[in-house]
Structures are given as structure tokens and as C-alpha cells.
Amino acid sequence: MAKAIYDVQVPNIGEVERALGDLHDKAPRAMKNAVNQTATRAKNMMVRQARLRYAVNSAGRRHLNALKIRNRATTQNPTAEIFISSRRNDLGDFQSNPAVPHMGTSWVLSPEFHTSRVLKKNPMAPLTGGQTDYGQASKGFLVKFDSGHVGMVQRILGRPATNPKPTRWRNKNGIVEKLYTMSSPSASAMHSTVWREEVEPDSEIILQERLQHEVSKILLQAGRKAK
Known part of the structure; x- marks a missing residue:
């Protein structure tokens, strides 16, 4: 806090x-x-x-x-x-495109990359993923949590989630990967x-x-x- x-x-x-x-x-x-x-x-x-x-x-x-x-x-x-x-804050509190999460079967409606920005003077930037402090990360995407909060997250590739929901997406090895919330000011x-x-x-x-x-x-x- x-x-x-x-x-x-x-x-x-x-x-x-x-x-x-x-x-x-x-x-x-x-x-x-x-x-x-x-x-x-x-x-x-x-x-x-x-x-x-x-x-x-x-x-x-x-x-x-x-x-x-x-x-x-x-x-x-x-x-x-x-x-x-x-x-x-996380990046979900700032402008993004799309502005709503595409979860479940609606993931097919998502673009190749979500875009977002923190400062109005900057253009929208694609969230392509890459190396983070937690490991190699997937591209960014919006998720609606049980609390109702919509956050911009990445999957930490190959790193198993703790107590994952059975409905969560699994990679080709059957692993539910850990989610990392993309931070912002x-x-x-x-x-x-x-x-x-x-x-x-x-x-x-x-x-x-x-x-x-x-x-x-x-x-x-x-x-x-x-x-």
C-alpha cells in the first residue's frame, strides 16, 4: 500500500x-x-x-x-x-485496446497483441511479452478476477501456478502457468x-x-x- x-x-x-x-x-x-x-x-x-x-x-x-x-x-x-x-496500480487501470477481457471461448476475439499506455502523450504500445524479473513472460492480456477487478497480466512461461483453478488454460505440457500482474505507477x-x-x-x-x-x-x- x-x-x-x-x-x-x-x-x-x-x-x-x-x-x-x-x-x-x-x-x-x-x-x-x-x-x-x-x-x-x-x-x-x-x-x-x-x-x-x-x-x-x-x-x-x-x-x-x-x-x-x-x-x-x-x-x-x-x-x-x-x-x-x-x-x-496495474496496467489494467490504464487505457488498453481491447478495453475488456476476452476470457474462455471469447479469446478468439482478441487481437494478436493487446496495446496499452500510461501517459497520454505516448502512443499505444503492443504488449509483446519478454523477460521479466520473474522469468520469460507471455504477451499481456486482460483478466477479470473473482473480486471483479480487471487486470493486465502475463503468464510466466513454464512456471506452475500455485493452487490453480481447474478451468485455467494449460500449456502444451499440461501446466497451468503462474500469472504476473503488469505494474504501473x-x-x-x-x-x-x-x-x-x-x-x-x-x-x-x-x-x-x-x-x-x-x-x-x-x-x-x-x-x-x-x-
């Missing part, structure tokens, strides 16, 4: 207090509001940018949407945490890339804008009360 935490916090509390002058005791409120507003916008940006970058299918989009604001800022602790805990890894390359720099700008807005609002309210 992969986890990732992204912090949104005020880098310099003293600047906020100085901007408020005699109302410096209102700084915690200004920071709390600014941080929480920034965290909400940053979370939405991360999901949006990840969906623009990665060629996820409906299952992959659900994993990306698991991003949450776990801890919101308070006046005592002006830091918000954006958090995700996700299982390791987890949702937390995808969000980490988007945060580092795109969202974090923008979130710092947004935070400064929200701080200025909150400071101006406090000063304006104080001015109205003084009249």
Missing part, C-alpha cells in the same frame, strides 16, 4: 503579523483560512492535472479521486495535509509527480494571494468598526 502526504503551510508567520500591524493577533485566523482555501484548490488541481497527464480508465480515475484533505488548518496549527493511500506516485512538477509551485502563489485577501479583509472589517 503506497501513501503520500503533501503539506500546505505558511512559510513566514512574521510577515503576516507585520502586515496586520496592531491587529497581529488576528494572524492565526488569516493563516488558517488562507491555508484551507489553498489546500482545497491544490487538491482539485492535482486530480485535474493527473487526469490530463495519465491515460487512466474509469478504474484509474477512481484511484486518483481518492486524494483527500486529511487535516485542515486551525488557528493553533496553520498547516493542512493532502493525503492519499492507494494500492499499487500507483495513484500516490502519479499525484507525487504532479505535485512536484506542477501543483506545488502554483500552490505557493495561490497561498500568498489568499493571505493577502485574508489580511485585507481583516483590515477592512476593523476599519468599518472604527467608524
Whole structure:
């Protein structure tokens, strides 16, 4: 299970207090509001940018949407945490052609090679098989597991499966071969890339804008009360 935490916090509390002058005791409120507003916008940006970058299918989009604001800022602790805990993705969570598994007798409908991609900027690539850490592997193909999950897998050629189902396909030697799930970036890894390359720099700008807005609002309210 992969986890990732992204912090949104005020880098310099003293600047906020100085901007408020005699109302410096209102700084915690200004920071709390600014941080929480920034965290909400940053979370939405991360999901949006990840969906623009990665060629996820409906299952992959659900994993990306698991991003949450776990801890919101308070006046005592002006830091918000954006958090995700996700299982390791497999290639079945990304665009593939065909998009549905051809199991049983429907295998005759399958093309010579399934194709897939992780990044939208890349073309669909044929899953031709080859050497893996587990041994020589077959070409990739989609399988629907008992859990309902659809995964992209390969058979490890000549390596027997553990406790195989009697209905599983057997090779010419009568062996039910071990399945290996083709891996891909987890949702937390995808969000980490988007945060580092795109969202974090923008979130710092947004935070400064929200701080200025909150400071101006406090000063304006104080001015109205003084009249």
C-alpha cells in the first residue's frame, strides 16, 4: 500500500503579523483560512492535472479521486495535509485496446497483441511479452478476477501456478502457468509527480494571494468598526 502526504503551510508567520500591524493577533485566523482555501484548490488541481497527464480508465480515475484533505488548518496549527493511500496500480487501470477481457471461448476475439499506455502523450504500445524479473513472460492480456477487478497480466512461461483453478488454460505440457500482474505507477506516485512538477509551485502563489485577501479583509472589517 503506497501513501503520500503533501503539506500546505505558511512559510513566514512574521510577515503576516507585520502586515496586520496592531491587529497581529488576528494572524492565526488569516493563516488558517488562507491555508484551507489553498489546500482545497491544490487538491482539485492535482486530480485535474493527473487526469490530463495519465491515460487512466474509469478504474484509474477512481484511484486518483481518492486524494483527500486529511487535516485542515486551525488557528493553533496553520498547516493542512493532502493525503492519499492507494494500492499499487496495474496496467489494467490504464487505457488498453481491447478495453475488456476476452476470457474462455471469447479469446478468439482478441487481437494478436493487446496495446496499452500510461501517459497520454505516448502512443499505444503492443504488449509483446519478454523477460521479466520473474522469468520469460507471455504477451499481456486482460483478466477479470473473482473480486471483479480487471487486470493486465502475463503468464510466466513454464512456471506452475500455485493452487490453480481447474478451468485455467494449460500449456502444451499440461501446466497451468503462474500469472504476473503488469505494474504501473500507483495513484500516490502519479499525484507525487504532479505535485512536484506542477501543483506545488502554483500552490505557493495561490497561498500568498489568499493571505493577502485574508489580511485585507481583516483590515477592512476593523476599519468599518472604527467608524
